Amino acid sequence: MNDSLSFSNLKNKQRAIRAGFPETMGLRVHRAISWVGRSEACDGDEDARFLFLWIAFNAAYADEREFQSIAPGERAAFLDFFGKLVALDHEKRIYKALWQRFTGPVRLLMENRYVFNPFWQYHNGIDGYEDWEARFKASAKSFTQAFQAGDTARVLSFVFDRLYVLRNQLVHGGSTWNSGVNRTQVRDGAAILAFLLPVFVDLMMENPEQEWGKPFYPVVQ
Template sequence: MPQAIHLKKQLKQCQELPEELAIRIHRSISWLICFEEHEKNPDVGFLSLWISFNACYGVDASNNEKKTERERFKKFIDQLVQKDESQRIFNLLWNKFSGPVKMLIDNHFVFKTFWDFHRGEAPEWETAFRKSQSAALRKLSEQDVAGLLEIVLDRLYVLRNQVMHGGATYKSKLNRSQIKDGVNMLRLLIPVIIEIMLQNPEEDWGEILYPVITN
């Protein structure tokens, strides 16, 4: 059974979910379905998976609590790891993803400061890149789940921006490894995220950015 259909059935069985959480998860699953329908197209698949992830953590912040996207998903990651009693995210990072994680960490093309430097917004990038690599390896050795996941998603966020804002060619040969690694990670990570949220309806996952308005 496709993962998205399985999750959709789980959602229907959860009768006591708060409405906003149900909408959030329904939207995320819909984009997971989109990924499964375009599974053979890595570019479309990556974007569909990121939108699915975004549906999980995107919130309507008040004017007094304007946070960057990175800050929002850092908070979201901390919540997920705290509620992940079965350590499913840990098992993904250390067992399923160990190779792709190391490749992402060592790939300067998905490191934000590298592009800041080329736009003239940073004096250099190599020192920051080496520090980021060292920090990631330290989090690996310490089994710091939230810290490592944050670094991984930060790398994928750079890739997301590159693709979403027209900074990459469709089916480009230049970013194939990053796209494929991103797809392989998110396709396994997002269902785990959705299940954790379904199992913790009492948690404050934030107000959805665009509520359903019928008139």
């Protein structure tokens, strides 16, 4: 757990400064913090914790453009959001988390073929993915290059690309609750999200003047 940025700390900060938030950004932060809070009450249920944290991520990140017919790929959209966060992260909290606290879990995630989308495309009989192993090796090489170069935004993009596959497995019923088969990636994924999401939300609150996008589901009276 990111002790300095628990739900209560985030909520107290939000209450103190939310009067200066633009309406759309304020709604994003309010929703994201609520799901961070829910994730803290999972009592060892890593599947639930991961899913609640992913909802918090969606609340903070998803832009209405994602729901339109012509939308950028997930990787491109992730990279845009992460690039903005990293540029605003003057204390390098995200960098330090990836390079120090979560080096092991991140590398294990990148070496896990079961959270690599082309692997599943191939095993589901989709044409054009017979070369999934070559793609997997190329992806690992690109990730290593980004990691060694200290390209935090690109590293985040790779990590969340894998976590997105895990999210799909859980949300679309492709996994058993509390299964021993995918425990490592669920546990590590939840730990990574539990640290990063509060940092993302905190950076947004500290930079309310930035364009964070329009929520697709606004509050309608």
